[in-house]
Amino acid sequence: MLTIRLLGRPVIERDDVAVRQPRGRKAWALLGYLLLTGRPQTRRHLAELLFADADDPLGALRWTLAELRRTLGLPGALTGDPVSVSLAGEAVVDVDLITRDDADSSPLLQADGDLLERVSLAGGSGFESWLLVERHRLSARIEARCRQVAVGLLAAGRAGDAVAYAARAVARNPLEEGNHELLVRSLASSGDRAAALRQVAVCEDILRRELGLKPSAVLYEATSVTTGRPVAPALSGRAAGSSQLDAGRAAIAAGAVDAGLQCLRRAVAEAARHGDTGLQGRALVALGSALIHAARGRDSEGSIAMHEAIALTERTGDRAMAARAYRELGFVEVQAGRRDTADEWLRKAQSAAETDAEFAALFGLRGMSSSDVGDYPAAFGYLNESVERAARCQDHRQQAWSLSILARAHLLRAEHGEAAAALRRSLDLTSRQRWMAFLPWPQTLQAELDLHAERLEEAGDALEHAWELACQLGDPCWEAMSARGLGLLNATRADYATAVKWQDEATFRCVRVPDRYQWIHAYALDAAVTTALKHEDRDRAIALVDPLATLAAHCDMREFVVRAQLHRWRLGDSAALGNARRLGEGIDNPALAELFR
Incomplete structure (x- = not known):
């Protein structure tokens, strides 16, 4: 079997033995691009992208395609115009084996290195921009799959096996506190509390050194596993478990989150003690939902509860609970910008919905x-x-x-x-x-419309109200949105210093808990870069545009990827405009098209 390995230093193998590798410094760039774009590409586009500096770009492309066919031993591949890959089962690509939804999880533990490592093209800025985005996207997908496998193993009681996958997620993205928390929880659940405490210290050092942040309380709490475990003397009887479920739901609805979580954990434990799998599944879904929506920074714990619930609903046939659990897991992944795992859960939810x-x-x-x-x-x-x-x-x-x-x-x-x-x-x-817990979100959107219409007084009143309410609620998403709006308001009033303070506040609020909504983080960064450019603050714009580009690529937010390239063009990168046009192909947004004009 022919295997094309694109992760790490690229190589072509036949029956696990490396064959002669393709000649030409752009051969791997061409093969990787064709395999990963997922659709045929015109010869003119490929020649412009990779061989524009050649005397005969189309001739250089023909030679490189022929060299790839010789190396692969597939004379029918990489032909036509547009060029079709046409491997037709003759070869496998390591990226597909690792990232496919139904793929075996074990190769994730060997997924080392970046995409097309050591492949770079001098003067090939269009390809380099595509490769940078693709590296972030693929790394994020591997990270998401590692997290999903680890959560599933934890829910199945296989914490020891979960450790390796959680560790891979940390290795892929060490600046994400949620990855450290998942590893700490896996270590603690496996009985190695000393290692869990050491990992907490590692996370503290990384966040302080790289981001100037302190970890949230959830990281420390993960060293002592509590999901599904009673926190008070056990009750007796199935009716007691059911009453705890009702009490927990009522407490959560009333805003008494800690008391509600305690009741729901008791309900889970009592149902398990009496072997009532139906009640246990319902209680786990309620607990998981409360951890995801009502508590801050507890998405990992909530996801574990949902995985446990899904396993029970498969035994009891509780379709409604399964549909809700799938949907809640999809919500967690959407907020985190993990698109492929989000789509996987939402497809399952759609199949179960009625x-x-x-x-x-x-x-x-x-x-x-x-x-x-x-x-x-x-x-x-x-x-x-x-x-x-x-x-x-x-x-x-x-x-x-x-x-x-x-x-x-x-x-x-x-x-x-x-x-x-x-x-x-x-x-x-x-x-x-x-x-009231939702009000700040539509309020800030309305305020942005008021800003566009130059109704500054109305916008100011709405944003101040949204900010105060968001702070009372302790919701970092709503805090960030309203702070972002206040930054734009002050920029409109020509008070740039105050605008910067509010925009810095917005980006800080975005990252103060691990289970943040990444789109809002990108939205806040984009506004800050735009404001800095309008006020000719190049240093600030330069400092913020790279984090925006990285976040957008990592979370597959294509429009922000394009906007980051447009910001770079305004900062003097002459090639960035062409990169933005290529990366923005297929985005149907008149406002984005207007930016290009």
């Missing part, structure tokens, strides 16, 4: 994820369907939520009238539901 309420919640999430990656046609389709189904089943909170995401998509496309109409409905429903 009711309008379930589809409304599911399509709302799909619309949110599609909007995050810049796929607006898909986003509008999902979100309009979500709003319609939520209205049909009178789920007014879901309706308000989906309308706000719909408004955000229109706002990003500078369709201000449509954004305003969706926001009016969202704000009205939020007010009628007295949903």
Whole structure:
């Protein structure tokens, strides 16, 4: 079997033995590009991208394609115009083996190095920009799969096996506190608390040295495993477990998070003690949902509870609980920008969904994820369907939520009238539901519309209210959004110093908990770079554009990848405009097109 290895230093092997490697310094660049773009590429595009400096670009391309065919021993591959890879089962690519949803997880433990390591092209800025984005994207996908495998093993009681995968996630992204927390939890669950404490110290050092941050309390709590374990003397009887489940749900709804979590953990433990798998599954879903939505920084713990619940629902046939668990896991991955694992869970949720309420919640999430990656046609389709189904089943909170995401998509496309109409409905429903925990989100979006319309007083009032309420709620997403808006407001008022303070506050609030919504982080960084450029603060813009580009590539937020390239062009990188055009192909956004003009 022929194997093409693109991770680390690239190599072609036949039956695990390296064969003669292709000649030509651009051969690996060409092969990697064709394999990873996933679609045929025209010869003219390939010649411009990789061989523009040659005397005969198309001739250089023909020679390199022929050399690749000789090396692979596949005369029918890499032919035509556009060039088709056409491996047709004759060869396997290591990237596919590692990242495919149904792939064996064990190769993840050997996935070392960056994509196409040591491959670089002098003067090949277009290819280099593509390769940098692709390296981040692929590394993020491997990290996400390692996390998912580790969480699944933890939920199955195989903490010792989970350690290796959690460690790989840390190695891929050591600046992500959530990866360290997952490793600490795996070590503690396996019985090695000393190693868990050492990992806490490692995380402390990394976050302090690299980011100037202290870890959250969740990291320290992970050294003592609590999920599903009673925190008070055990109750007796199935009725007691059911009552604890009801009490926990009520406490969470009332905002008494700690008391609610305690009740839900008791419910899980009591159901397990009496062998009531149905009750145990429902309690685990309630516990996981509370950890994901009501508590801060506890997505990993909540995901473990959801994995445990899924295993039980497969035994009991509780379709509704399974659909909810899949959807909640999808929500965690969407917020974290782990697109492939998010799509995997949301596909499972869609297969299990039956009711309008379930589809409304599911399509709302799909619309949110599609909007995050810049796929607006898909986003509008999902979100309009979500709003319609939520209205049909009178789920007014879901309706308000989906309308706000719909408004955000229109706002990003500078369709201000449509954004305003969706926001009016969202704000009205939020007010009628007295949903104060959600209010800062549509308020900040409305304030941004006011800023565009130069209604500065209205924007200021809304942003100040949203900031104060977000701080009372302790919600880092809403804090970051309102701080971002206050930064733009002060920039509009020509108070650049105050604008910088608020924009720095926004980026800080984005990262103060590990389970942040990465899109908001990128949105805040993009606004800060834009403001710095408008005020000719080159040093600040340069300092912020690389973190924006890295985050956008890592989380597959294509529109922010393009915007980062446009910022670099404004900072003097003459090649960045062409890179932005190539990277932005297929993004249907009139506002982005206007930036190019």
